Amino acid sequence: MRAAIEGSAAIARAVAMCRPQVVSAYPITPQTHIVEALARMIAQGELRAELVSVESEFSAASVVLGAAAAGSRAYTATSAQGLLLMTEVLYNIGGLRIPVVMTCANRAIGAPVSAWNDQQDSMAMRDTGWLQLYCADNQEAVDTTIQAFRIAERTELPVMVCVDGYVLTHTLEPIDLPSQEQVDAFLPPYRFSRALDPRNPISIGNLVTPEYYSEARHAHHQAILRAREEIIAADRDWAAICGRSWDGLLAVDGPPDARLGILTIGSVMGTLFDARQAHPEFGAVKLIKLRAMRPFPVAELIGACAGLSDLIVLERALSPGGGGIVGAEVRAALFEAPSRPKIHNFAAGLGGRDMPLDLYPRLLARIAHEAPVQFAIFDLEPERLPPQER
Amino acid sequence: MTEIRIHGRGGQGNVIAAYILAQAAFECGKFAQAFPSFGPERRGAPVTAFVRITGVPVHRHCQVLAPAFLILQDHALLHAAGITQGLLPHGKILVNWSRPIAPATAGNGHQVVVIPAASLAMEYLGKPVPNTALLAALLTLTEMLPLQALERALALRFAGEMLERNLSLVRKAAQMVPAGLWKEAADARSD
Numbered sequence: 001m002r003a004a005i006e007g008s009a010a011i012a013r014a015v016a017m018c019r020p021q022v023v024s025a026y027p028i029t030p031q032t033h034i035v036e037a038l039a040r041m042i043a044q045g046e047l048r049a050e051l052v053s054v055e056s057e058f059s060a061a062s063v064v065l066g067a068a069a070a071g072s073r074a075y076t077a078t079s080a081q082g083l084l085l086m087t088e089v090l091y092n093i094g095g096l097r098i099p100v101v102m103t104c105a106n107r108a109i110g111a112p113v114s115a116w117n118d119q120q121d122s123m124a125m126r127d128t129g130w131l132q133l134y135c136a137d138n139q140e141a142v143d144t145t146i147q148a149f150r151i152a153e154r155t156e157l158p159v160m161v162c163v164d165g166y167v168l169t170h171t172l173e174p175i176d177l178p179s180q181e182q183v184d185a186f187l188p189p190y191r192f193s194r195a196l197d198p199r200n201p202i203s204i205g206n207l208v209t210p211e212y213y214s215e216a217r218h219a220h221h222q223a224i225l226r227a228r229e230e231i232i233a234a235d236r237d238w239a240a241i242c243g244r245s246w247d248g249l250l251a252v253d254g255p256p257d258a259r260l261g262i263l264t265i266g267s268v269m270g271t272l273f274d275a276r277q278a279h280p281e282f283g284a285v286k287l288i289k290l291r292a293m294r295p296f297p298v299a300e301l302i303g304a305c306a307g308l309s310d311l312i313v314l315e316r317a318l319s320p321g322g323g324g325i326v327g328a329e330v331r332a333a334l335f336e337a338p339s340r341p342k343i344h345n346f347a348a349g350l351g352g353r354d355m356p357l358d359l360y361p362r363l364l365a366r367i368a369h370e371a372p373v374q375f376a377i378f379d380l381e382p383e384r385l386p387p388q389e390r
Numbered sequence: 391m392t393e394i395r396i397h398g399r400g401g402q403g404n405v406i407a408a409y410i411l412a413q414a415a416f417e418c419g420k421f422a423q424a425f426p427s428f429g430p431e432r433r434g435a436p437v438t439a440f441v442r443i444t445g446v447p448v449h450r451h452c453q454v455l456a457p458a459f460l461i462l463q464d465h466a467l468l469h470a471a472g473i474t475q476g477l478l479p480h481g482k483i484l485v486n487w488s489r490p491i492a493p494a495t496a497g498n499g500h501q502v503v504v505i506p507a508a509s510l511a512m513e514y515l516g517k518p519v520p521n522t523a524l525l526a527a528l529l530t531l532t533e534m535l536p537l538q539a540l541e542r543a544l545a546l547r548f549a550g551e552m553l554e555r556n557l558s559l560v561r562k563a564a565q566m567v568p569a570g571l572w573k574e575a576a577d578a579r580s581d
Contacts, residue, residue: 004413004422167451170426172408172423173424173448267451271451274449355451355452356453357450
């Protein structure tokens with residue numbers, strides 16, 4: 001059913017249709033509307049689930065770890081500092097390979113304190129051993145949330161669905177909500193092969209000596225790499241039910257013989273799409289949308305970049321002292337490619353700075369007469385800084 | 391694409407107004423998008439919300455920079471610095487206020503129409519929430535959507551007596567502004 005609905009409300013409906021048995025979260029803007037909506041559904045008896053109210057995000061993550069380990073389908077959502085407070089538990093969920101689904105309503109992290117959107121929070125979590133999928137709009141957020149439960153449960157790995165805070169969570173737009181029957185046909189009841197069961201006791205989370213730690217890490221790494229097949233399969237199978245595909249790990253839009261490309265991640269994709277239509281003077285430009293950050297789709301990226309002379313990597317995060325995070329991974333992935341484009345790596349939209357339509361012509365004009373930059377903040381206004389900080 | 395910016399104060403239902411307008415457009419088979427100015431909001435603080443209405447899917451997720459219409463839920467904001475920033479040259483301003491406003495003193499040369507939206511809401515709903523009356527006035531002035539679309543959008547949110555009171559308020563507010571006065575401005579493209 002198509003409805004004009006707020007992003008957070010739509011995500012909550014998608015979660016509810018996945019029939020979670022345990023929901024635990026601590027409120028933080030801009031995630032709050034999602035868990036408020038779930039709490040309301042549980043209170044009104046529309047959703048049969050245990051809602052565990054906790055005193056911090058650390059506890060919320062711990063509750064979903066325990067619930068999923070005991071065999072319950074478990075969900076949480078958070079943002080920014082809340083995600084950082086979960087860090088220790090997220091590594092445990094990842095390393096223990098517990099299937100949990102989380103929505104990260106992306107928000108900048110402090111200091112300086114910012115309530116607004118960028119992706120520095122989830123990017124800081126890329127090494128926790130979770131799968132990470134990024135959404136370009138609220139329809140993709142709904143479909144990816146549903147896919148995430150199946151991916152998590154088939155791979156026995158946690159999945160973080162990253163949705164730009166405010167820009168998507170607080171935006172009302174037309175969204176196709178699937179029926180409960182469609183979701184039930186796609187997502188069978190959760191059965192965890194390693195569920196904690198007093199009748200058949202096992203231990204998890206034990207001390208691992210140097211004899212086994214490397215092997216555990218290797219196995220975890222390999223499991224995440226193998227998850228690529230389940231991400232692709234979930235997208236394909238969900239598309240067979242609802243008619244919408246998000247192209248698995250990475251989406252490419254534009255003519256195959258384009259010489260210019262822009263790779264990005266998250267909600268700026270639609271803005272670039274509209275801007276490209278408004279600016280045909282730049283010729284053929286391929287838009288590449290990174291959907292999976294973990295596992296990182298090396299082969300798909302090499303394929304998408306074939307024939308490009310220049311690739312702009314546009315991201316909403318940075319590693320201070322390093323540079324672009326997505327940019328560094330794209331460079332590393334393309335290093336082994338038979339031919340690779342010049343890479344121009346920019347961050348923009350940090351801490352909620354608007355990413356307007358004219359970003360597209362400004363980006364393309366800049367790379368036309370400038371040698372590739374290792375990394376720069378594209379929409380920086382240096383005059384706001386004292387001279388020694390510029 | 392028609393773009394609208396709503397200014398008000400936290401608690402006046404600014405974001406709800408944007409959502410209802412987008413839902414009304416959606417009820418007519420149009421594509422629409424509505425969102426608040428992103429960030430923390432609190433009662434009494436200036437709040438901004440945006441609406442896009444168009445015949446084709448909206449892909450962009452950026453702020454509205456050049457609206458065709460402003461809705462001011464608090465008349466005092468008419469004198470706030472930068473309130474008309476980006477408003478298109480032919481753009482119009484609809485204000486919740488119970489007294490006429492001299493064109494020379496406000497609006498930076500843009501046509502201003504006032505409607506006592508809060509007083510009407512007080513009379514019909516028992517609380518001074520100006521958004522429903524302002525939306526009814528905007529749709530009447532611009533004829534961009536039939537009034538029935540607004541009524542259907544309100545029915546998604548209210549039921550029973552509260553819905554009936556809102557619908558009476560819509561009809562009353564629509565009678566208080568000249569129908570079609572801003573039709574031309576609504577037809578002009580703002581992208």
